Amino acid sequence: MDFISILSIFVLSCFVGYYVVWSVTPALHTPLMSVTNAISSVIVVGALIAALAAAVPAAKWLGLAAVVLASVNIFGGFAVTARMLAMYKKKER
Amino acid sequence: MHETAAAPAWVMLAYLIAGICFILALRGLSSPATSRRGNRYGMIGMAIAVGTTLVIQEIAGLWEVAIAIAIGGAIGFFIARRIAMTAMPQLVAAFHSLVGLAAVLVGAAAYLNPLAFGIADAAGSIYFNSRLEMGLGVAIGAITFSGSVIAFLKLNGNMSGKPILVPARHVLNFGILFAILALIAYFTQDQSPWIFWTVTGLAFAVGFLLIIPIGGADMPVVISMLNSYSGWAAAAMGFTLQNTAMIITGALVGSSGAILSYIMCRAMNRNFLSVIAGGFGGDAAAGAAEAAIDRPWKRGSAEDAAFLMQQAELVIIVPGYGLAVAQAQHAVRELADLLKAEGVTVKYAIHPVAGRMPGHMNVLLAEANVPYDEVFELEDINSEFARADVAFVIGANDVTNPAAKTDKSSPIYGMPVLDVEKAKNVLFVKRSMGGVGYAGIDNDLFYRDNTMMLLGDGKKMAEEIVKNLG
Numbered sequence: 001m002d003f004i005s006i007l008s009i010f011v012l013s014c015f016v017g018y019y020v021v022w023s024v025t026p027a028l029h030t031p032l033m034s035v036t037n038a039i040s041s042v043i044v045v046g047a048l049i050a051a052l053a054a055a056v057p058a059a060k061w062l063g064l065a066a067v068v069l070a071s072v073n074i075f076g077g078f079a080v081t082a083r084m085l086a087m088y089k090k091k092e093r
Numbered sequence: 094m095h096e097t098a099a100a101p102a103w104v105m106l107a108y109l110i111a112g113i114c115f116i117l118a119l120r121g122l123s124s125p126a127t128s129r130r131g132n133r134y135g136m137i138g139m140a141i142a143v144g145t146t147l148v149i150q151e152i153a154g155l156w157e158v159a160i161a162i163a164i165g166g167a168i169g170f171f172i173a174r175r176i177a178m179t180a181m182p183q184l185v186a187a188f189h190s191l192v193g194l195a196a197v198l199v200g201a202a203a204y205l206n207p208l209a210f211g212i213a214d215a216a217g218s219i220y221f222n223s224r225l226e227m228g229l230g231v232a233i234g235a236i237t238f239s240g241s242v243i244a245f246l247k248l249n250g251n252m253s254g255k256p257i258l259v260p261a262r263h264v265l266n267f268g269i270l271f272a273i274l275a276l277i278a279y280f281t282q283d284q285s286p287w288i289f290w291t292v293t294g295l296a297f298a299v300g301f302l303l304i305i306p307i308g309g310a311d312m313p314v315v316i317s318m319l320n321s322y323s324g325w326a327a328a329a330m331g332f333t334l335q336n337t338a339m340i341i342t343g344a345l346v347g348s349s350g351a352i353l354s355y356i357m358c359r360a361m362n363r364n365f366l367s368v369i370a371g372g373f374g375g376d377a378a379a380g381a382a383e384a385a386i387d388r389p390w391k392r393g394s395a396e397d398a399a400f401l402m403q404q405a406e407l408v409i410i411v412p413g414y415g416l417a418v419a420q421a422q423h424a425v426r427e428l429a430d431l432l433k434a435e436g437v438t439v440k441y442a443i444h445p446v447a448g449r450m451p452g453h454m455n456v457l458l459a460e461a462n463v464p465y466d467e468v469f470e471l472e473d474i475n476s477e478f479a480r481a482d483v484a485f486v487i488g489a490n491d492v493t494n495p496a497a498k499t500d501k502s503s504p505i506y507g508m509p510v511l512d513v514e515k516a517k518n519v520l521f522v523k524r525s526m527g528g529v530g531y532a533g534i535d536n537d538l539f540y541r542d543n544t545m546m547l548l549g550d551g552k553k554m555a556e557e558i559v560k561n562l563g
Contacts, residue, residue: 017348029452050202053209059202066198071165079173087459088125
């Protein structure tokens, strides 16, 4: 992909983000933070590429370390978000 | 080895779908009813992104990756299960630091082995754009990491919430930021290791220096801001790797954090730049407290409170962080249940900064089984105080201070507050008359004719009232 296509995706995503986040109810701002935390760990993709390429050992180990850190975030972030969201209940009756 | 040729079309589509799943994950949070489905979309998106990456890479070394994921996943899962809801701000800060550090590590790995990422020519010379994106990504990641570590230490109480003011800090910070940008510009011309590592080191240092002068009261803004940074770091890495899932996610998270910072600033009537500049909080306590002591105020008992609430038609509970500190959420919910059983309408009024991070108080109430449709935000409930018979303030202080509306000399003047004083009766639970709120200012509400002070520990007081209701 050329730089301009990537930039277009980025700029449009910023707009999507702006409107989607304003529509989040304030009551769920804490889960919003924990779930954004989890999804920003999609950088695990980069970590995996590094960890699976054997040519440069140092890069491989950095990649593996990044995989560990990102995994803490992915599993921890989604799990704690799910735990919080499960607490939100409507009035009985 | 991967050449620079674009990834197969299906791979690009898979990453795009992952990105869309992440958009849906945030979209789901528009209401609690759809939020759990949203969270599942997030997990699906992540599974697609990880799965696609694994499929297109060489399989050798897969077991090492599996172990790395298992270790990280187990730690994350364990923490998520055990963490107390009151500790959410620290946890989020800690998670931000991990995103930041992971971005630095990925950037460093890409720098050391650019061919694996397809961002260099056969001679190992990294492309111009990639150098720029890599430099920015690593710098933002490092700032996110060290800044979040400081935020974590302050929120967790390992470090004082008081601002630490380094002399000439603005000059110093601007100097370092400028040096980082200049070095990144130079890095596009010369990919020597010393430039890359100096940028990384300086960014770690500036993240640390940027957060230490910011006081505990401003931490809700700081964690929102770091949330935003972690997104921009992911986006910059997405540019480097030409990965749409990372770019979409980075943009979403970046905007999310920015909007939350804005909302928090507005709720505290603080200017974003002055928050960043630091120095606020923990130093204003001196002046106002003295004037307070001689003014007459009314003291009530749990019995009086129970009587007033039983006679009421509408009771609005105003909880603050003190409620969570005293672990009184459950006692208060019990109190509300008894009132509801007697036909009293009970509502909760939440100020945006009632907790220690955006939406924190809502989570704490949800944990105590308070139904979310009884909980209202400031702008939705403020008009209702005028027809409330009782406003029951527990663990909150500054967010109820009428001086924010009338007294131009007050440090919180202009901050949106809950119109508690308009209720027929105000019951204010407080440990003693001496102490002041987080901002260190006296609250005029204590001395109003319609206010009754209930002095004591929040949890004990709520339990006493429950006894008297029974």
